[in-house]
Amino acid sequence: MRGVIASIAFGLSLAGCGLQPMYAGGSSSVVAQGLAAVDVPAIPGRDGWLVRNALKDRLHVASGGQGAVTPAYRLDVRLDDALEGLGVLNDDTISRERRILRSRYQLVDLATGEILLDATAGSDAGIDVVSSEYATIAAEQTALENLAKDVADRMATRIALTLRERERAQAQ
Numbered sequence: 001m002r003g004v005i006a007s008i009a010f011g012l013s014l015a016g017c018g019l020q021p022m023y024a025g026g027s028s029s030v031v032a033q034g035l036a037a038v039d040v041p042a043i044p045g046r047d048g049w050l051v052r053n054a055l056k057d058r059l060h061v062a063s064g065g066q067g068a069v070t071p072a073y074r075l076d077v078r079l080d081d082a083l084e085g086l087g088v089l090n091d092d093t094i095s096r097e098r099r100i101l102r103s104r105y106q107l108v109d110l111a112t113g114e115i116l117l118d119a120t121a122g123s124d125a126g127i128d129v130v131s132s133e134y135a136t137i138a139a140e141q142t143a144l145e146n147l148a149k150d151v152a153d154r155m156a157t158r159i160a161l162t163l164r165e166r167e168r169a170q171a172q
Helices: 002-016 030-036 045-062 133-171
Strands: 073-088 094-109 115-128
Touching: 030 045, 030 133, 045 073, 045 094, 045 133, 073 133, 094 133, 115 133
Parallel strands: none
Antiparallel strands: 073 094, 094 115
16 A cells, blocks of 8 residues: 555656656657658668668657658768777787767758757777677677667657657747
């Protein structure tokens, strides 16, 4: 009984502090519909292909899997993918690498041409360089795939927050 009362009190305290679910209303919410209306043009390179696919997955899931929606926004993305050596041994061979994926992106309202969001997102991963060149290349590619997903998650979250704030401002 105490647990039920504590849960209700906790829920009421959260409601009082202004926290709200991002996708209140499910796929019919303004945020979900806005995410479904974001067009993500092709991004050059393998890293761009990975980020674009991850973004499309996140925006599609957040929108409840809605079908073709007329784009209201365009997401312009520029990526910077770097691989740098960190650990250098006595014989000048690299023993550790760091892969860095950075994104500069802008969310543009197609109706007005206004830039709603101009932001950056990034992530990095450490890679052990081993004696097998194949294993090192595979680790570098896996790191890029994981970084693309992470950067896309960060971008999708920031876009959702921007759309929610825009909806709040228009409602006032």
